Amino acid sequence: MIEFLGHLLSENIPEIAPVYDSKLSIGYYYPAVNLFFAVDSKDGHIILLRFFEHQALDRKLINRIHLCPKCLYHTVNFQEQCPKCSSIDFKNSDVIHHFNCGYVGEMSEFLNEATTQMICPKCGKVLRHIGMDYDKPAQMHKCNSCKYIFNESKVGMQCFHCNYIGDAEDAKDYDIYSYTVNKNTARIVERKSFDPSGLGIRTTKEGFMCYNKQAFSFILWQKYLEAEEFGDSISVIMFNTDMLGNELLRSTIEYIAEIKRTPDTVSMDETGRMLIMLPRATDTMMMEMVTKIKEFISRKLKSDSAHVFFHAEIIKPGKHLKVANILDMIYQSYDKHYAESSGESVFHEETFEEK
Numbered sequence: 478m479i480e481f482l483g484h485l486l487s488e489n490i491p492e493i494a495p496v497y498d499s500k501l502s503i504g505y506y507y508p509a510v511n512l513f514f515a516v517d518s519k520d521g522h523i524i525l526l527r528f529f530e531h532q533a534l535d536r537k538l539i540n541r542i543h544l545c546p547k548c549l550y551h552t553v554n555f556q557e558q559c560p561k562c563s564s565i566d567f568k569n570s571d572v573i574h575h576f577n578c579g580y581v582g583e584m585s586e587f588l589n590e591a592t593t594q595m596i597c598p599k600c601g602k603v604l605r606h607i608g609m610d611y612d613k614p615a616q617m618h619k620c621n622s623c624k625y626i627f628n629e630s631k632v633g634m635q636c637f638h639c640n641y642i643g644d645a646e647d648a649k650d651y652d653i654y655s656y657t658v659n660k661n662t663a664r665i666v667e668r669k670s671f672d673p674s675g676l677g678i679r680t681t682k683e684g685f686m687c688y689n690k691q692a693f694s695f696i697l698w699q700k701y702l703e704a705e706e707f708g709d710s711i712s713v714i715m716f717n718t719d720m721l722g723n724e725l726l727r728s729t730i731e732y733i734a735e736i737k738r739t740p741d742t743v744s745m746d747e748t749g750r751m752l753i754m755l756p757r758a759t760d761t762m763m764m765e766m767v768t769k770i771k772e773f774i775s776r777k778l779k780s781d782s783a784h785v786f787f788h789a790e791i792i793k794p795g796k797h798l799k800v801a802n803i804l805d806m807i808y809q810s811y812d813k814h815y816a817e818s819s820g821e822s823v824f825h826e827e828t829f830e831e832k
């Protein structure tokens with residue numbers, strides 16, 4: 478990680494600017510990052526976010542795009558839709574409201590070709606004076622699909638990539654930044670550490686850190702969509718590390734880095750709780766990981782790994798489960814079981830599936 482900052486300084490690259498490419502899901506990528514780390518364009522965003530969060534780079538907002546909630550592509554089209562059936566096929570319509578009988582209908586229904594008079598199709602009376610017999614409510618629209626008459630269309634969204642159709646609020650805002658070298662960059666490179674002056678970052682061995690909660694949440698979201706697409710599940714292990722002390726914490730993180738598979742993601746939140754996400758892992762794999770970590774900690778402590786509370790979940794994507802809520806659900810579930818366990822080391826396994 479830090480080598481990249483050194484590269485920026487030695488090559489005199491003051492700014493890492495995003496470049497637009499319509500073929501990419503997020504639409505923007507950072508050529509300099511992809512080249513250096515040999516990662517795909519999505520990971521470039523996460524890598525730079527991590528540098529920013531560790532105050533190694535500054536950033537400025539360049540654009541705000543909208544991503545499809547289903548496929549994460551930026552190819553989102555906002556459109557006005559019928560509030561009843563979501564059809565885009567509606568037209569402006571002159572609507573007449575007949576005071577006498579209360580009938581509301583389109584102008585064409587009242588027009589009578591034979592007499593050129595306006596006749597109410599409901600009560601058959603002749604309409605003479607606007608304001609006295611009838612009025613025209615504000616500009617109305619009529620849906621060609623369900624025939625509904627309405628004055629305010631709703632704003633919906635459609636994704637060109639996966640054809641998802643939903644409400645405008647379903648689209649997820651995503652901010653695109655340009656990153657620049659800052660006053661910490663050189664110091665971090667010089668000391669080969671992200672925490673040169675107590676910036677408050679937990680570093681482990683050189684170049685290895687955990688994702689923070691925000692980055693983890695983003696990765697979880699991506700993995701969740703993949704799991705949904707392929708009908709897989711995601712396992713998440715959570716445990717508290719506040720009893721471990723810095724030395725043991727560092728070696729535990731190193732140990733997890735050794736035993737984890739490549740797609741597994743390790744994260745620590747600001748309160749010191751570790752989260753490990755194992756995409757497409759079986760129950761057995763998840764249990765094995767928990768057992769290994771517990772044994773490692775017990776071995777190091779030379780006692781039972783008491784006061785380290787492990788909690789494991791298997792997440793099975795269900796319809797309409799908002800991804801932002803998954804992490805909250807994991808936390809709530811952890812807290813609930815933690816409270817019930819009176820602090821003893823207990824293992825829980827749980828499956829959520831929202832209908």
Ligand SMILES: [Zn+2]
Pocket residue numbers: 575577578579580597598599600601602
């Ligand atoms: Zn009438």
Ligand SMILES: [Zn+2]
Pocket residue numbers: 559560561562563564620621622623624625
């Ligand atoms: Zn309609």
Ligand SMILES: [Zn+2]
Pocket residue numbers: 545546547548549550636637638639640641
């Ligand atoms: Zn889509």
